[in-house]
Every structure is written in structure tokens, then in C-alpha cells.
Amino acid sequence: MRLLLPGLTALLLVSTAQAQDLTAEVAHSWTSGGEAAAVKVIVDAFTARGGKWVDWSVAGFESANAAYISRLLAGDPPTAKTAVAGPEVTELIAQGLMNDVDAAFHAAVPAGVVPQVVLNAITVDGKVYMAPTGMHAGNWMFYSKPVFEKAGIAEAPKTWDEFFAAMDKIKAAGLTPIAWGGQSWQEGIVFHGVVLSTIGDAAFTKLYTDKDLSVIDTPEFTKAVETFGKLRDYVDPGAPGRNWNDATAMVIKDEAGVQLLSDFIKGEFSTAGEVAGTDYGCALVPGSDSLITLADAFSFPKTGNADEDAAQALLAEVVLDPKVQAEFSVIKGSVPIRTDIDTSGFDVCAQEAIGLVKADKIVLDAAMTLSPAINGGFKDAVGAYFADPSMSVESFIEQYKAAFANG
């Protein structure tokens, strides 16, 4: 197949579509309003090209994984499953449980339009195994324009010094500086944002992609940990355990100044009728000029059924279609994986992100490069550290480092 011309492959797929039953049972966890609407884009395109979509959606990563792995063990996997493009798929690939979609990928995507780091993440032994839908960036700072105005902050802080000065002003204005979601997975995202801004792209990749632990021992990393710890002073007492959307509501209600988190929270602003750039602003975490990206992708278990193999190829083709990519990301609030698409529908935040992707200013989120067990260890350490101001930087670093031993 790889020897065939890409266009021919596409033709072939379309022509066989008539003869085959292109039913795909798709497992995903995108169940909430905006997410589901984004999935709908793929479903419609898939159906339009002769596929039949059978939805198997399970909310919650744990439950979805439990059900999915169970089906793998029972020898009855779904046709496709969404996942973070990273180790949770590569382990299954190594076990020989997954089909590649190399032909479909190269048929659909011209060379050079997918960032190399992402391409590396979805390729195993020279073959592409996943079809990415888009990327989320974790190192965003969203802020309430009215609050900034009230506190007398002219523009989004560019450095951590500026940031803390701004936060002090908000505090002085009697508002909550940071709308903090006190759950360890959120805190983990913020921490990595702080780390990237402090140690830089190269060291970040060295640590989280190449697992070079010497980075942790650098003074820059210690500095990052200290900066992260300083955030505690700008958080309200109700923060522990708070859901991200409750934190977002604080910014929407102009009770809090900023929220540091991924771009997926934009949906909450739009639902509340707020417009990016007008009611709220977005900027990268102070001191950063690169995105920490996390790509979601479809992966394709071996089903032993030729029809399903064809359906998998068709699904990959649909997902990678430039139009689908754009529409999907606009709704979901993510950044398309392809750089060659029409960006007119995106909001100012996404536009900025797309610009960074085009300029190749991206690093991979640890979830794409390290096992879930290591990432879990990170969250444990970060959550414990943020909750306990008496925890020393050293003992945090020790615990954080120990997480690498998980896999």
C-alpha cells in the first residue's frame, strides 16, 4: 500500500467503500456539550463518505480505559479509540494489538504540514499508527479584563515578576488573584507551565521526552518549583478540590483575576457569552514563548475483520481532512494538527497558538512522552506540594524525581 501513490490510495478507499460495510464502532470520552459537538463534525464527515458511525462513548478516563482494556482482553475491541497520542497507545502497539494507518495518513497529509515532534509521537517503527484530531495547549493564562482594569493592570504580565506584581494589585483591590482549581491534575498542568517558562524549551524536552533527570538538579528547576510555590499566596481558601469550571466561573463573574490552565476552558467562557479578547484575555504563562501541546488521536485496534480495517482507514482519512480538522478544533477549542488549514474561524487565542505551531514553537506535554504511571506520580507530588506550604523544595524534588521510577 505504501508503494501506491497517495491519491490512488484515497481513490481506492472511496471505491471500496461502496462494496464494503464501513461500520466503525468508536470509543471516546468526549461526552460533554462542546466535546460532543466537535465529535459530531467527524461523525458527519465519516457518514458522508459512506461510513457508519456507532458511538461508544464513556465519560471519565478511568471508566473508559477500564471498559476499553476489558474489550481488548475479551478479544472484542472497538474499531477505534481516542487517546492521548503517547505511551498508552504505544504499549498496545508494542503488544501487537494495533493496526497502523500509515497509508491512509500519508494519503491524506502532505509531508511537512504536521509538526515533526507530533509526527514522531504517532509513529512507531516508521509507521504511523494514530490519527490526531488536534492539540490542546496547557500553558495558558486566561484573565478577566474588568478585573485587570479595576486593579490597574495595563496588559497581561510577561514575566513572573510582573505577574506577581499584578497579582498583588488584584489582591489590594479586594479580589482573588488566581482562580485556582485545587485538584492535582490541574495543578500538574500549571506546574509544567511554570517549569517550561523557567527552564526553557530545550531543557523541557530533555527532561520530559528524553528522561534526562539531570535537568531536575539544575537551579532553574528549583527556581520553577519556588515560583510555583509562590502561587499559593494568591489563592483563596476555597481552592482545594475545586473543579476547573467553578474556577473559570470566578473569572467570568470577575471575582478573580486569572486562571492558569489549558485552552479547553475556553468553552466555558463562550457558553457564558464571553468573547476572547473582549471580555477576557489570553496569554501564555508568563515567561513562555512556546506551547506545551497534548495531541488527541484516534488509535485503531486490530479487529481481525477486513471491513473494519477499511473503516479504520476511512476514519483516519476523515479525521485528517483539513476541513474536518479546522471545524473540529474551532468547536473543541483545540489547535489543529495540520498547519495548512484555513484559520479564519478561530478566536484570537487559537490564532496565537496556531501561529506558534507554524513557527514550530511547541514542546510535547509529558503525557505524550511518559507513561501514565509517571504522570500520575507527578500529579501526586505536585498536589502534595501545593497543598502543604511546609513541604520543602528538596523533598518535593525528591518525590517528583521518584515518579520517573514508575516506568
Add this chain to the structure above:
Amino acid sequence: MVDQPAARIPASSPARTRATGRLRLPVAALAALTPAWLIILLVYLGTTIWTVQLSLTNSRMLPSSEFVGLAQYERLFGTARWTISIQNLLTFGVVYVVGALVVGFLLAVAVDRHVRFESMWRTVFLYPYALSFIVTGLMWQWLMNPEIGIQATMRAAGWTWFTFDWTTKSSMAIYAVALAGIWQSAGLVMVLMLAGLRGIDADLWRATRIEGIPLWRTYISIVLPQLGPSIATAFMLLTMGAVRTFDLVVALTNGGPGQSTEVPAKFIMDSLFARQDLGLATAGATVMLATVMAVTIPILYARDIWARRRAGTI
């Protein structure tokens, strides 16, 4: 504990009414126990063996057969979160079980005092048992959140000294989880206790009135000792629930602040599904299972001996 050994005198058991003893046991009795035996041997024992075996491998997302010795156990006990989880479970277990028993008993006594609208009260106290915790956990999260919950409301009403911020304090969060747990389970305990109360001989109540024994004394000295079976059943159910506690924590605090409300079952669940660390999860499960057996078997054994000794004196 749960059964009443005193009521079971071996000599009266049909299997031993004759010198030939167990020979009289009909085939039907063995046949009837076959499903239970099959479930125990194939599922429970089978799973246990599977679990122990996997805990000795390097399994990640999927079961693997690569033997790594006790490496997973080393990792397990090297993980701060696991040790914290065990401590948390002990605190939670004691507060939750004792709290639910006490509250359940008090509710049962109150409902039993010939109050009006008895069935209404009973239903009010029992309904949490029917609700799944995915969302009721959120309710408690709100109620105990100092910024929007009870504390905020009380302070807005003028009681500015009022403080109720357990979920946000590492030192208190586990008690918040226990409180929500008691909220959910006390109704069940109440029903079990109420049943025990209703089973007490009506003449006994009259006798205490004739003797002029104050009500509180009657409950403490005469009624409570008779509720043994109810208490034992409730205790067992609560303990099982405490050891398995998982979704309560997830819904309420998700283990936080920090790791102050992490529990072993959640550790295992996270390792199993979210962290795809099957080896570590099964090691944790094995440790839990071993602990439960180490506690349960001596109790069951001691009780059996005690029951036989007692039976011998009659």
C-alpha cells in the same frame, strides 16, 4: 460477630444428631452449596491467585508474564501516597464506622420513641443510601466549600466566627469525607438497629418501667447489649464499605488537598485504570487482601472456638 453462635448448639445440628454425624448430610445440601463454592473457588480464589501472580510481574496496561520478583512491592512501599492512604483509611474507617453506628443508633432510638410521621423520618434518613455518589459528592463539596457553602452562608447571616472548612484543610479533610460517608450510611444502620429494637420483647420494656429504670439506662444497659446481631451486621457492612471506599473520595475531594484523603482502594483504582500500572495495582490489592485476612481469620476462628466452648457448657 455476625451470626449468633449462642443460638447454634452443635448438638442440635442435624448433621450431628447421630453418632455417625455427617453421614446424614443429604446430597442436596452439597449440591445447593455448589454455586457458592464455584464462585468462591473460581472467581474469588481465582482472582486472588491472578492478582498475586500479576503483582510479581512488570504488567503495565495489560497483563504481562515477565517476572520481576518483589519489585512492585518495593515500589509500592516506596510510594508516599500508599503509606498515606493506609493511614487515612485507618482514620476514616474508625470515624466512619463508629460515627455511622452511633448516629444510626440514635436515629433508630429517636424514630422508635413512638414519634409522629415515623415513616417520613425513616425515609428522610434512608434516602441517601439510594443516591449514587457521583453527584451527591458534588453537593457535599459545595456545602463544605468555605467560599460558597455552609460557612459562607452562616457568615453572611452575621455569624462571622462560624468556620466549616474541613475539605480545604489537609488535617481535617478526611473527617469531611467521613462525615459525608456517615450521611450516606447512617440510614441503613438506623434501619438495622430499628429492626433490632422492634425485636425486643415488649414485656421487657414493661419490666423496666415497673422497676423504674430510667429510659437512658434502659437503652444503655438492657437494649444495647441485645442489639448485638444488628450491630454486628451493621459493623460488618460498614467495615466492608470503608475498606472499599473509593467513589466517595473521588466525588468529594478526589484525594486532596494534597494527599490528605487518599485511600488504598482509590490508589488501586488509579493504578489499575488511570495510570495503567497493573503490577502496582495488584501489589496494592494483595497487601490489602492479606491485611483483611490477617484481621478477619483470627476473629472468625476465635469466635468459632468461643461458640463451641459456650455450647459445651450448656
Add this chain to the structure above:
Amino acid sequence: MPVPVSLRSVDIGYGATAVVKNLNLEIAAGEFLVLLGPSGCGKSTLLNAIAGLTDLAKGEVWIGERNVTWADPKDRGIGMVFQSYALYPNMNVEKNLSFGLTVAGVPKDEIVRRVARASAILQLDPYLKRRPSELSGGQRQRVAIGRALVRDVDIFLFDEPLSNLDAKLRTELRVEIKKLHHELASTMIYVTHDQVEAMTLANRIAIMRDGVIQQLATPREIYQRPANLFVAGFIGSPAMNLLKGTLLGSDGGSLFRSSLGEFDLPGKAFPAEPREVVAGLRPEQIIVGAGSGLAEIEATISVIDAMGPETVIWCRARENLLSARVAGDFPGQVDEGITLGLDLANASFFDQDTGQRLP
């Protein structure tokens, strides 16, 4: 000091659910009064009212000189023994006896003294350290009696105390209760549905039905002169023989006309106008064999119940089945024809309509 008990115009329960209506009962100091009746007749309710365990709807309860209508049970100076024993299952015998006293704050040496006395009277010494579950029914009931005894009360209430025991124990314990009454001379009120217990224990029996006392009298009076058909039928085993007939009175003596014939009743004066009546004859008031000088009828033996010291024979005379008490060595056979003498001079007569005894 034995004290009297007095119930004055007592109603228990309201309206349709009234269990007892306008009941008056005077119980003398030191008397052994038995409340007897079928289940549901209100006898236990009445006892509970005396104990203060049931509220009155109307009326008063007096114990001695005190109106205790509103008093708590513990203040009435009563002890009570229950059918189910109501022992505290988690305490041993000694503790069962002393618990109430301990709670009441009785001095320790006094408790010891009283428990020892009760234990001696009821022969409980070997069992003091045992729990109720380790005792037989009879022993349990003795403990229950002991629990009332230690309270040093003036009045003992028994609520069917022997009903849960087997026949032999019942007889034994009955004798003990009688002895106890003799020794203590306390007022005792005893509820039962067993006429043998009532007859053997009571100074007086109050027979109740539907919340109303049918007759209050000594056992002998109740047996020999039942106040109405209900009492006549309830007391005695086998039951009184009842013969329907017409009574024609005159000054010198009356005439009883029934399906078995017409019989003169010399010496019995009844009003002259004819009355539809029921004549009641105890089995021992029917004599077997001719020549007794009584009103004689012919009958056929249909059943012979030999009981050892005596035998009861059931005889058919026309449509009537009559029982007669004869000697244990009665030689007759079933289906044999015999002559029966009816002792109508000592018989009871009841009005067929009201069921009341004719004087």
C-alpha cells in the same frame, strides 16, 4: 403491710376500641384475686392499667389510701411477673434481681440482704451466676418472681406467668406461688386463661368477657352457682351439661319440662308464668343407675373417657349429649343402655334470652 386495690368506674380505650367499660373492682388487702377469661377479654389490659402501663380513659385506680391513677409504675409499690419472663438477657440471675435496686440507689448491703432472701425463698442459690439463656423455663420464671420479690412491694401482679411452661412445671410453680402468697400475705392479682390455676390459687375470681366482669366470687361459688351461661360454660371440665326447657313455677315447687320429659322440682320456688330456660347440671350432678331417687332418664353410652381416679362418660339421650362423672372402675360399655339420675334440685337455671341465672 398488705394493701387493698380499688378500681373505680374505669374505662380503658375510647369509643369503638374500648376494651374495658365502666368497671368497678375492690380487691381486699392480702387477697389473691384472679382475673380469668378467654383471650381478648380485657384482663391483661386491666392488669396493665393497675400497673400503670396503660392509661385509663376514665376512672380512678387506688392503691391503699393513694390515688395512683396518674402515678408512674415505679411509684405504685407493685411488682410484676410477665408471661415471657422479661428477664434482662445480658445479666446473670443475681444482676437481674439487683439491677432495679441498684438503679433506685438502694444501699449495697440492703440489696445483698434482699437478693439473699428472695434467692432463699425461691431456691435460686445454685443459679445466681447464670444467665437467663442457661436456665430452664421454670427457673426463669422463678427469677422473674424473685425480681418482683426483692422490690419489697405491697402488691404482686402476675400476667399469665405459667403459660409458657409445660404442664408439670406449671403445677409445681403454681404450688410455689400459692405458698408464696401464704408466706407474704401480700395482695396478689393474677391474670390467666387457665381455670385450674384460677380455681386453685384464688381467694376470689373475677371472670371477664368483653371487658366486663361477669362474676366476682370465690372459686366455689363460681363453680356451684355460675352467674350466667357464659360463666357456666367457661368454668368446669367437662363443661356443665345444658338442657333447654320450660320452667313452670308455683309456690310449693316448680316443674321443668324438656325434651327428656317433665320433672318436678320440689322446694324450688319460681314465678308462676312459664319461662324458656336452660338447666345446667355439672357432670357430678348426673348419677348413673336407677334408684337414686332423682329424676331418671334412659340414655345410651357413646364415649367413655377413663382418667384414672375417675371416668367421664358421654351419654346420648334423645338429641342431648350428657356427661357424667363416675368412679374410675366404671364397668359399662359403649352402646350400653343406662339409667341416669338428674340432680335437678341442685341444678342451675338460666334464662334462655338473657343467659342470666335465675335465683
Add this chain to the structure above:
Amino acid sequence: MRDPFPQSANGPRPDKVTPARLGLYAFLVIAALFFLLPAYVMLVTSFKSMEEIRSAQIFSLPHLFDWSAWIKAWSSACAGVNCTGVSAGFWNSVKITIPATVLSVLLGAVTGYALSFWRPPGGKILFAAITIGGFIPLQIFLFPMVRATAMLGLYNSLAGIVLVHVVFGLPLTTLLFRNYYASIPVELFKAARVDGAGFWRIFVSLMLPLSLPMLIVAGLMQMTGIWNDFLLGLVFAGRDNLPMTVQLNNIVTTTTGQREYNVHMAATVLTALVPLVAYFVSGRWFVRGITAGSVKG
């Protein structure tokens, strides 16, 4: 203190509102407030618009009662691409719950009966194993059970999920019934034996009718557990038989998606309606059931 012996006392004791009685009701009211607080917040939230939820206080009553969240939760809330609300899985839940409850209760009854009265060899070991089984977190069983049901050809089927529930219900039901039968006088059982009744005859004609109350109690507890189960249903039932809790989970659980709290509340209450109704209807039985199981002495 009032004079216990007023000379004029007549009829019922005058009703007096004692401090103890007041305290009793005060306790009940306070306890009820504690128990109802989350339900109150849940209900008022379900009637608010999302805008109001974001802006208003959690205890405040909704400005205007808005039923739309309930309608949405029942019939149109989306879970993924399917927008069917929680109503979709309702009949599946019924189809799973009824046989699973009946079978697991019967199995518990038979096992408890055999263990209590017949004392078979190894019975104590079996009971100890069942007791310990009650402590194992269910989720550990997941993968082995998947393999087992797949081997039996029951994976992704109604029979499979029912079997799984029966297996996991064994500790609870056996515990309840063994306890219950231990309180039934052994004389009853002996009498039946003397009358020549066999194992099953005694069970069906004597023990089952006697344990009707406990059947209802165990049935209610099992029903609640099975009805509210989500993970087992998700893994074992198969796509055609997913219970309504899977739908509920898809509606209320989300990590990064938006949260419509009003719909979440309504969906939760709607899903819990069946067990709640069962409590209301059988509340009397629930209590009497366990009553009959308690022992005297």
C-alpha cells in the same frame, strides 16, 4: 415534680410536653436538616438556569422554576453523539436489575440456609472466604472476570452482566441470610426434619416463607446496589444492554468538558427514582424484615 398521687386524679394522665419529648423532636428535626441539606441544594440547583447557578448563592431558591433541565436530563441530554437523556437505559436497567436481584437473593438464601442449618463439611471455610470476599474492591475482579465471561461466551450479554452481579452480590446476601437463619429457632427445622421433609422441601416450604421479610430486605439492598452500579454494567453488559447509570455517568462525569450542573442534578434524581420509590413502598417491610431477623435473648 408533679405530685404523683393527686387525690382527684381521674382518667388519662394529662398530656405533658416534657423536655425529653421536646429534645427528641429537636434531635429529629436537626438530624433531618442534616440529611436533607444536600437534597435541598440538589433540587433547587436543578431548577436554576446555568447562568443563575454561576452567579447565585447555592441555597437560594431559583428566580423562576425552570423544568427544562429535568426534561433535558430525561429525554435529550447528550452523552457523546447520542442525545437521549437518561431514559435510554431505563429498560436495560430494569432488565438487568430484576433477574440479578432475584437470582442473587435466592443464591444468598440457599447458601445461608445450607450453611446455617446443615453445617456441611467445609462450611466454615466457605463462610470465612465469602466474608473476606466482601472486603475486596470489586474493580480488582474486572479483568479476570472479563476473561472468564469471554471464555463462557457471556461477555457483552445480558446473561453475562446478571452473572457478574450474582457473583459480586454473594458476600452481602449470604451474610444477611446466614445471620437471619441463625436467629430462627432450630426446633422449627428439626420438626420439619422429623416430618420427613428433605433439604429443598424445608427450604421452599418452610424457610423461604419464613424469610419473606429478609428476602425483601436483601432484595432492596441488592436492588439499590445493582441499579446504581455503573462500572460493571459498562464493562459486561455490552452496548445493547447498557444500564441508565452509564448514561448518567456520561452526562455528569467530565474532566475537561462543560458542566451543566442543573442537568446533572436532575439526571441524578431521575436515575435514583426507582430505588427511592422502592424504599417508599416497602419502607414498612424493610423494617419489619430485619425485625423478624433479630433474636431474642
